[in-house]
Amino acid sequence: MTSRRDFLQKITLSTGLASLAPTLLSATPATNSAQQPARKLRVAIMGLGSYGTRVAKAMKDCQSAELVGIVTGSPEKIPVWKKEYNIPDKNVYNYETVGQMKNNPDIDVVYVITPNSLHAKHVMQVAAAGKHVICEKPMADTAANARKMIAACEKAGVKLLIGYRLHFEPYTRKVIEMIQAGEMGKLNYIDNYQGFKIGDPTQWRLKKSLAGGGALMDVGIYCLNAARYLSNEEPIWVTAQETKTDPVKFAEVDETIQFQLGFPSGLVASCATSYNIRFERLYAQGDKGFAELSPAYGYGPIKGRTHKGPLDEPVVTHQTAQMDGMADIILNNKTIDPPVDGQEGLKDMIVLDAIYESIRKGSAKMKL
Template identity: 75%
Template sequence: MSTRRDFLQNMGLGIGFASLAPTLLQTTQAAGISQNPAPKLRVALMGLGSYATRVAEAMKTCQSAVLTGIVTGTPAKIPVWKEKYALADKNIYSYETLGELKNNPDIDVVYVITPNSLHHTHVIQVAATGKHVITEKPMADTAKHAEEMIKACEKAGVKLLVGYRMHFEPYTREVIRMLRDGEMGTLMHVDNYMGFRIGDPTQWRLKKDLAGGGALMDVGVYCLNAARYLTNEEPLWVTAQETKTDPVKFKEVDETITFQLGFPGGVIASCATSYNVNLERLYAVGTKGFVEMSPAYSYGPIKGRTHKGPLNEPVVTHQTLQMDGMADIILNGKTMTPAVDGYEGLRDMKIIDAIYESIRKKGVKIQLG
């Protein structure tokens, strides 16, 4: 039986969680981030909405990454961001001047945090400048677009990562370790749920041409991605059903979707996602025990328990840990499991495509692979 330390090191993110003090600066150790690396990863954020602000604030305590630039289509935001994050004029771009990034040595990577359906275009544009790319999840609006993004980055010789922050989160990593080490026995069943009551009916998340889809694209991806890393397998089939209680508000996108994933080992994952009900839970049961986390996917604090008792992992700022971890990947060639690369995003997009196809065919089982 491997030890907890062995597992974390083998996954490319290890040194002991137990030795950590609960400070933001020290939490980078939870993911095995190199201490005092040089140089730091210089990051530009593209799209300055609420989540970009969250990332920018989290990066203030990063040890391996620093915010050096922005790309925005809203000129009014520029003075605020310049002052708050001490950004140089030469590191500020519009969507029209994005191509000039190729001549800027102060930016190593662009984090694309624009609406889902724009990821495809923006990632390809950034790759053409020779800069590495991080794109927020979901990676794209279709698997076809995800494949094109991967090809563009490979052709340009740049790395493509996807913002799977939960892959760096300590509670999530401890659950994965327990499953890999057999502490729950043979995994038998998975339940994953993520949803919330969405507000402003005019926001971009409810417009298909920007969002690509509704709850499934936005937060349902957490559930299907977790089903994959809990089982450590790729699903063979999917079935799905959609419920829409407010056809006016959710005219263009899905409101509530339930879906089931069948895995080679016999596990069936039952999942649900919604824009009209608050729900958030990860549950996995094996022949020797169980794990439950709720909250499981939001910004925290994450809470969980197992058949052994409560989970007690460091409480972290997810985006700080994520950006330090991604700096290690880009600058130092680190690898990690579960992956956060474009191929990981593509696997999820293929499942999302299949879920929508099953809904169109009124719940028909769709074979994957």
């Protein structure tokens, strides 16, 4: 199988992402104009919360994807979304009627943006209806559920993609390209962290039955995923520690977690995530240079520098770039590296499970 290093040594991102069009799916709206699909990807969003709204607004600028349907359990939202996005009655569903979508040829894919612990149920519902699925990260609440999701989509013959928006983001892609091209030499250390102060103590993200976990599931997964795609390796061990300063607010989920990942080459990634600390940075050090993104994981604008100086990449709306890129994957069978498929999501879930297990066992070093 072609490694990320082999793949990325054949391409260049030095002039932005436009140069990738022949070999890799485009990652900005501007780069899609030359190779638009014969038709747009027709998307229904399942879960009309804050992030579903963000995706919907971003899709207004997509060249290769369009919002055509909704799935919601909140009837009061239906007239608002119908008016805002010109959605016909026949493309409106609730969580009990998803199966009826199999009779609707005007929807290609459903983007599942519901609480983490509902992802498996909803993805399997959509797959059974014969529609492709995009599932927001984290893919699931456990690796076991992630495997069920993959199996369901394979059985139904539909594609399963995970909402890794940063895989389409120009600053992120530039750092990946530089590392894989050997510009930083042998990578020997990664330090990255992402966190914020979470608000409303009654929200679903603080309920284990819906969220599956806390900061680690929500934003720590960015750090884990980045360590994997920057290293171009899979971790072989993990150890983790949890800190909880507010046992009432974070009674059900993790507040702050530090975790370390060890890779076959000897590289170590030191990562942290929190629902009570506002911080955000990615740093990769090699024996010939370094790269830093700060901010690194939020909705932008992302900023960065390397040993060669400041980075100056195109600034894009992440979800617009993501949906245009995913349209190319679904409609044109294109690929992207690092990937955004179900297997990529499962690899993260396996490590997340091990991080929680390490904490349960008193920071034990868990082999993967």
